[in-house]
Amino acid sequence: MVPHSLLNTGSEEYTVTELSAAKLNRMAIMSTSFVLLLLLALCRFSTAAAVADNTDVSHPKTTPSTYIVHMAKSQMPASFEQHTHWYDSSLKSVSDSAEMLYTYTSAIHGFSTRLTPEQAASLSSQPGVLSVLPELKYELHTTRTPEFLGLGQTTETMPQSDSAGDVIIGVLDTGVWPESKSFDDTGFGPVPSSWNGTCESGTNFNSSNCNRKLIGARYFAKGYEATLGPIEESKESKSPRDDDGHGTHTATTAAGSFVPGASLLGYAPGTARGMAPRARIAAYKVCWVGGCFSSDILAAMDKAIDDNVNVLSMSLGGGNSDYFRDSVAMGAFSAMEKGILISCSAGNAGPSAYSLSNSAPWITTVGAGTLDRDFPAFVSLGNGKNFSGVSLYRGNSNSMPSALTPFIYAGNASNATSGNLCMMGTLSPQQVKGKIVMCDRGVNARVQKGAVVKAAGGLGMVLANTAANGEELVADAHLLPATSVGQRNSDVIKSYLFSDPNPTATILFEGTKVGVQPSPVVAAFSSRGPNSITADVLKPDLVAPGVNILAGWSGAVGPTGLAIDARRVAFNIISGTSMSCPHVSGLAALLKGAHPEWSPAAIRSALMTTAYTAYKNGQKLQDVATGKPSTPFDHGAGHVDPISALNPGLVYDLTVDDYLNFLCALNYSASEISTLAKRSYTCDEKKRYSVRDLNYPSFAVNFEGRTTSTNVAKYTRTVTNVGPAGTYKATVTSDNPSVKITLEPNTLSFGQVNEKKAYTVTFSASGSAPVNANSFGRLEWSDGKHVVGSPIAMSWN
Numbered sequence: 001m002v003p004h005s006l007l008n009t010g011s012e013e014y015t016v017t018e019l020s021a022a023k024l025n026r027m028a029i030m031s032t033s034f035v036l037l038l039l040l041a042l043c044r045f046s047t048a049a050a051v052a053d054n055t056d057v058s059h060p061k062t063t064p065s066t067y068i069v070h071m072a073k074s075q076m077p078a079s080f081e082q083h084t085h086w087y088d089s090s091l092k093s094v095s096d097s098a099e100m101l102y103t104y105t106s107a108i109h110g111f112s113t114r115l116t117p118e119q120a121a122s123l124s125s126q127p128g129v130l131s132v133l134p135e136l137k138y139e140l141h142t143t144r145t146p147e148f149l150g151l152g153q154t155t156e157t158m159p160q161s162d163s164a165g166d167v168i169i170g171v172l173d174t175g176v177w178p179e180s181k182s183f184d185d186t187g188f189g190p191v192p193s194s195w196n197g198t199c200e201s202g203t204n205f206n207s208s209n210c211n212r213k214l215i216g217a218r219y220f221a222k223g224y225e226a227t228l229g230p231i232e233e234s235k236e237s238k239s240p241r242d243d244d245g246h247g248t249h250t251a252t253t254a255a256g257s258f259v260p261g262a263s264l265l266g267y268a269p270g271t272a273r274g275m276a277p278r279a280r281i282a283a284y285k286v287c288w289v290g291g292c293f294s295s296d297i298l299a300a301m302d303k304a305i306d307d308n309v310n311v312l313s314m315s316l317g318g319g320n321s322d323y324f325r326d327s328v329a330m331g332a333f334s335a336m337e338k339g340i341l342i343s344c345s346a347g348n349a350g351p352s353a354y355s356l357s358n359s360a361p362w363i364t365t366v367g368a369g370t371l372d373r374d375f376p377a378f379v380s381l382g383n384g385k386n387f388s389g390v391s392l393y394r395g396n397s398n399s400m401p402s403a404l405t406p407f408i409y410a411g412n413a414s415n416a417t418s419g420n421l422c423m424m425g426t427l428s429p430q431q432v433k434g435k436i437v438m439c440d441r442g443v444n445a446r447v448q449k450g451a452v453v454k455a456a457g458g459l460g461m462v463l464a465n466t467a468a469n470g471e472e473l474v475a476d477a478h479l480l481p482a483t484s485v486g487q488r489n490s491d492v493i494k495s496y497l498f499s500d501p502n503p504t505a506t507i508l509f510e511g512t513k514v515g516v517q518p519s520p521v522v523a524a525f526s527s528r529g530p531n532s533i534t535a536d537v538l539k540p541d542l543v544a545p546g547v548n549i550l551a552g553w554s555g556a557v558g559p560t561g562l563a564i565d566a567r568r569v570a571f572n573i574i575s576g577t578s579m580s581c582p583h584v585s586g587l588a589a590l591l592k593g594a595h596p597e598w599s600p601a602a603i604r605s606a607l608m609t610t611a612y613t614a615y616k617n618g619q620k621l622q623d624v625a626t627g628k629p630s631t632p633f634d635h636g637a638g639h640v641d642p643i644s645a646l647n648p649g650l651v652y653d654l655t656v657d658d659y660l661n662f663l664c665a666l667n668y669s670a671s672e673i674s675t676l677a678k679r680s681y682t683c684d685e686k687k688r689y690s691v692r693d694l695n696y697p698s699f700a701v702n703f704e705g706r707t708t709s710t711n712v713a714k715y716t717r718t719v720t721n722v723g724p725a726g727t728y729k730a731t732v733t734s735d736n737p738s739v740k741i742t743l744e745p746n747t748l749s750f751g752q753v754n755e756k757k758a759y760t761v762t763f764s765a766s767g768s769a770p771v772n773a774n775s776f777g778r779l780e781w782s783d784g785k786h787v788v789g790s791p792i793a794m795s796w797n
């Protein structure tokens, strides 16, 4: 299963090219299958297993598969008293035997069930049925973090209003390991009176596993079991219990309690705490060994809305489609209507452009950056040269020969075509025994490569980045002495391996280093814009720490997640936008506690407009993928800065009606809008709707044409004063002098709190229009104390 956690240490990973090959493969399967499986994020389970799963569900046309049926509840005929009876009757009209998996009341109106394609087609033409959509499979896409974000080790740096303990974060993931010390509820007051959820029992889990910190836990498996068969309870708990680790990691990142003396095998030592240590956690387990199914995800969102969570944290994704076909976008719309902020991972499909998922404007979409912490482990070669890498290996002192050891390239120690990748059973033990082996990154899990070398008798491993990963280093808790090196170093090491008759090496581990500069840099894996669904909405919204993050872990698996890893750790270090998303979820909870009256859009605006795009020395944030400054398509508004976000000065707010008008601007049909809004909403025929009118805190300007008139784009924005009275002045910077950017007015004065003021910004491109080009800029309003920044991306297509 992979919440956007492909980059988890235990995860198998695809290189970029392999990912596209895998995608194509899956597209082919999709077109012949009626169960659409989108695995756009990097997968944590092996490629082989993923393909096998897909093959298993390539059913003939008569085999039922799961559909999500959206109903226009207001169109229920008067002859029915309850909507469930009406749903039932609609279903019975196309199938005598089909049973409902779930009925949905809050996230969407409708139900999920198993149907043949013919039955699904027939049901979709019934009165009151808005759509019948095939289920999708989704994939799961810290001690140092609080200090890095300026939050400090204690609560003192953070104003703690009494309402901080009333904020509830719902985490949809692989469940929770309740024994983790990060769920200690010492000092917590009673469960908030708003809480309407429960602590469900199941395998290895009962209501006494919840407390005043972990206030609720539920699990959702009906959709999973309908497609893949009964959960194997010997392998995973049919309950909220987390046998994987990912869910415990994300939940404790968002809101774990203070745990002194935390580390992974001595790495990253310190006090672990979540971003909102006083907030409450509710766990919703939707991801299982075989993936996360949209019927289950919707059921969990349905419950989380009724349970009254304040923030929903979802580190998972599954493709990218129009909002009226995207279950997460639909459930998130309903959550937003209830005042719940939804924070989602952007995905781990970077650094390619258009690689984002979860891009609906009512979702906060989070990319990943690095911390200033590193885990150096050097490769020292027989020729005296020395190369830096990273590792979380912790062995006993004599497990690594300190002397130079024979060194071989895996591609020279295997008869397999991809022997360089160190896949299971491909290394020749005669050639590997007693040596350090260099394996190339890609396809199978990084830690599994080490296990393969170890099984063949190898003494150590050097893991080499290829072009797909560049210089991005992700540290792993390897099972044998091993280090990861970037592409440039790996090329030099290979030339030594290929030219020296008796190559030798050793690996030197140097523990934890903090203060690494520059930091943060945008992670290469972090999914990038432009937004392929609505180009006029800039995504991701912002970046947060997502590389080598320490947080709580499951006691059911070791830090690598491999079955052969017998180690058990209370904390683990993993990477992915799965890790950056809960940072923002927790920070949103902090803001909600400090400003209970703020809407989800106001909270997101505060996080975005105070995010930073330059280091303290004035240099622009870097992108590790290019080694150059990152752009708003990589980092959105910038890197989150929670202390400034508490006091943003002005916010760009949005109401439910604003989002409905946005749907009108997208020219969605009445039934498409009903699917999202769960009621009929009529767009005014006379009104001219524009996506540009959405009061978003960022600007994605798409110049539509080549003539003077179409090369002008005009936006009206409204800012709300949430600070003291004052006068704000605008400044605009841009890297493209041929676009004139004008503001009207360019000064805004506020006399009181909650006062709103509108301004218009006009972008006029002149000169010959470039093709397929992007330019970037920034608009800032400042009263001298607050800086309210908006990123600008300008594109010519």
Ligand SMILES: *[C@@H]1O[C@H](CO)[C@@H](O)[C@H](O)[C@H]1NC(C)=O
Pocket (backbone or CB within 6 Å): 205, 206, 207, 208
């Ligand atoms: C929950 O499980 C624990 C441990 O198995 C047990 O001691 C306890 O009695 C159970 N509590 C309930 C409410 O079933």
Ligand SMILES: *[C@@H]1O[C@H](CO)[C@@H](O)[C@H](O)[C@H]1NC(C)=O
Pocket (backbone or CB within 6 Å): 196, 306, 307, 308
């Ligand atoms: C509590 O949850 C139930 C369903 O589980 C729902 O019907 C009810 O409206 C919820 N109550 C509140 C106050 O949200």
Ligand SMILES: *[C@@H]1O[C@H](CO)[C@@H](O)[C@H](O)[C@H]1NC(C)=O
Pocket (backbone or CB within 6 Å): 378, 380, 386, 387, 508
């Ligand atoms: C390799 O370089 C690192 C950093 O410069 C240094 O700490 C380490 O001692 C060096 N090792 C050798 C064997 O030269």
Ligand SMILES: *[C@@H]1O[C@H](CO)[C@@H](O)[C@H](O)[C@H]1NC(C)=O
Pocket (backbone or CB within 6 Å): 409, 411, 412, 498
């Ligand atoms: C090892 O593999 C490399 C690259 O595949 C090749 O260039 C080299 O000749 C091989 N060396 C030996 C000794 O086979």
Ligand SMILES: *[C@@H]1O[C@H](CO)[C@@H](O)[C@H](O)[C@H]1NC(C)=O
Pocket (backbone or CB within 6 Å): 414, 415, 426, 427, 428, 429
């Ligand atoms: C690879 O091929 C060589 C020569 O044909 C053979 O001796 C060796 O056993 C093979 N190794 C493996 C792991 O199949």
Ligand SMILES: *[C@@H]1O[C@H](CO)[C@@H](O)[C@H](O)[C@H]1NC(C)=O
Pocket (backbone or CB within 6 Å): 665, 666, 667, 691
């Ligand atoms: C919606 O339709 C109008 C009128 O046909 C068109 O001008 C506009 O570009 C469309 N908007 C989108 C987002 O497709």
